Amino acid sequence: MASDPLVSAIRARIPAVRLLTEPIDREGYRLDETSYLRAGLPRAVALPTTTQEVVELVRIAAELRVPIVPRGAGTGLSGGAAGIDGALTIAFTAMDRIIEIDRENLVAVVQPGVINAHLKEAVAAQGLFYPPDPASFETCSIGGNLGTNAGGLCCVKYGQTRDSVLSLEVVMADGTIIRTGGRNLKDVAGYSLTHLFIGSQGTLAITTEATLKLRPAPPPRLTMLAFFATLESAGAAVAGLAAAGLSPVTLELLDQFPIAAADDMNDLGLDRTAAAMLMIESDMPGVAATAELEMAEAVCRTAGATDCVRAADTQEADWLRQARRAAHYALERLGEVRMEDVGVPRSRVPEMLRAIESIAARHDVRIGTFGHAGDGNLHPDLVFERGDPTAEAKTEAVKKDLYRAALDLGGTVTGEHGIGSTRREWLEIQRGPDAVRVMRAIKAALDPLGILNPGRVL
Numbered sequence: 001m002a003s004d005p006l007v008s009a010i011r012a013r014i015p016a017v018r019l020l021t022e023p024i025d026r027e028g029y030r031l032d033e034t035s036y037l038r039a040g041l042p043r044a045v046a047l048p049t050t051t052q053e054v055v056e057l058v059r060i061a062a063e064l065r066v067p068i069v070p071r072g073a074g075t076g077l078s079g080g081a082a083g084i085d086g087a088l089t090i091a092f093t094a095m096d097r098i099i100e101i102d103r104e105n106l107v108a109v110v111q112p113g114v115i116n117a118h119l120k121e122a123v124a125a126q127g128l129f130y131p132p133d134p135a136s137f138e139t140c141s142i143g144g145n146l147g148t149n150a151g152g153l154c155c156v157k158y159g160q161t162r163d164s165v166l167s168l169e170v171v172m173a174d175g176t177i178i179r180t181g182g183r184n185l186k187d188v189a190g191y192s193l194t195h196l197f198i199g200s201q202g203t204l205a206i207t208t209e210a211t212l213k214l215r216p217a218p219p220p221r222l223t224m225l226a227f228f229a230t231l232e233s234a235g236a237a238v239a240g241l242a243a244a245g246l247s248p249v250t251l252e253l254l255d256q257f258p259i260a261a262a263d264d265m266n267d268l269g270l271d272r273t274a275a276a277m278l279m280i281e282s283d284m285p286g287v288a289a290t291a292e293l294e295m296a297e298a299v300c301r302t303a304g305a306t307d308c309v310r311a312a313d314t315q316e317a318d319w320l321r322q323a324r325r326a327a328h329y330a331l332e333r334l335g336e337v338r339m340e341d342v343g344v345p346r347s348r349v350p351e352m353l354r355a356i357e358s359i360a361a362r363h364d365v366r367i368g369t370f371g372h373a374g375d376g377n378l379h380p381d382l383v384f385e386r387g388d389p390t391a392e393a394k395t396e397a398v399k400k401d402l403y404r405a406a407l408d409l410g411g412t413v414t415g416e417h418g419i420g421s422t423r424r425e426w427l428e429i430q431r432g433p434d435a436v437r438v439m440r441a442i443k444a445a446l447d448p449l450g451i452l453n454p455g456r457v458l
């Protein structure tokens with residue numbers, strides 16, 4: 001490896017940068033959390049600490065025509081940060097500084113490797129709130145959240161990651177540094193490059209700094225669980241809550257399989273006979289929160305809820321929220337899990353739930369569904385016996401039917417995890433050839449050598 005021109009150039013031109021070259025070290029960067037993926041082994045892994053080091057890494061890679069994989073915490077679920085044979089992975093773990101919390105303008109400036117939960121804690125200590133909260137928030141990074149335009153549990157009220165971003169500093173494919181905005185809440189000068197780069201999964205530019213929008217911390221949440229005897233009635237409640245104009249901060253769904261798995265893992269005393277459960281939370285001030293949950297309960301009961309229970313206190317609410325976040329891991333205790341990420345308009349959630357049920361039966365696959373029902377974003381988790389030789393073929397068949405069903409309902413093949421490398425053939429089916437041609441033109445203009453995360457998204 002000492003004679004590898006990439007490694008030699010990096011060592012000569014940026015001797016301070018940490019570089020992993022041993023196979024055993026590089027192996028840890030082969031996969032993201034899409035664990036069933038077949039991915040390549042990076043040729044080298046660099047862990048820069050400054051934007052200037054990133055610039056030099058990109059220049060070297062461009063000169064040598066070496067592909068680059070930007071990587072945050074590697075919790076992605078579409079293979080976006082997975083290794084590519086012969087490529088340089090740039091991991092942002094060591095660029096993890098919160099540079100500034102500007103209380104006057106309600107802004108935080110951070111490096112991309114900051115863990116989402118660390119930013120939340122730091123701003124909470126000043127009475128502020130950074131909303132984006134993927135279920136993986138304790139482990140995923142802001143750079144990865146920007147790369148995927150991550151969603152989460154409170155998107156239903158506060159939007160996806162993009163709704164909390166004012167500006168980015170990025171390194172382009174030729175090593176140029178640009179800033180896409182400032183601290184202005186309103187700024188319409190030119191095209192919104194900020195929004196172009198968010199969700200581009202490292203294929204258009206590399207984020208080295210982000211200026212994020214904060215809010216004053218909302219009051220502690222009130223939490224309610226509603227149980228339903230059928231999936232349809234839970235779906236009808238989701239559609240009913242949207243139609244009633246309610247804006248809960250959390251509107252999450254679990255069907256029977258993840259309810260039981262979460263209950264087994266956390267001993268919560270959930271109603272395991274229920275076909276589905278909704279977790280509904282309000283963070284409105286004072287009595288408004290109680291009023292919001294009362295209205296939500298009325299909608300749920302009209303839709304057929306068999307029981308509605310409130311969390312006794314904030315600690316119990318934290319346990320319930322934690323159990324929802326861990327639903328995927330609860331299912332992983334039962335076998336090998338492959339998570340999907342379909343989305344539909346909220347009014348079509350009941351139909352999507354019905355479609356998932358019939359697809360599971362048709363292919364004889366156990367599917368546990370949970371997700372951000374308030375956004376119409378559902379995660380059907382396919383659970384196989386470990387070592388099941390039919391898992392791969394069945395996954396492909398189920399995915400095809402799930403995606404077709406979502407698209408037929410006016411939905412999407414991915415609500416928040418991204419096209420990455422796992423859903424590429426569906427991009428054109430969903431968006432159409434003309435839209436994909438525009439995307440290819442943008443990619444060619446910004447990355448003419450095609451070195452930024454090739455084979456992802458497009």
Ligand SMILES: Cc1cc2nc3c(=O)[nH]c(=O)nc-3n(C[C@H](O)[C@H](O)[C@H](O)COP(=O)(O)OP(=O)(O)OC[C@H]3O[C@@H](n4cnc5c(N)ncnc54)[C@H](O)[C@@H]3O)c2cc1C
Binds near residue numbers: 073092
């Ligand atoms: C249990 C579990 C629960 C999850 N829950 C949610 C959820 O609720 N909502 C949700 O949206 N996702 C969820 N995810 C998926 C994942 O956590 C998110 O996609 C997250 O945003 C990825 O962050 P990361 O730091 O791990 O990024 P990575 O996986 O390392 O990278 C993600 C993408 O961003 C790109 N990227 C990373 N850093 C940069 C950078 N500096 N510049 C340019 N591109 C970059 C990568 O190339 C890749 O394409 C979950 C995952 C798990 C395992």
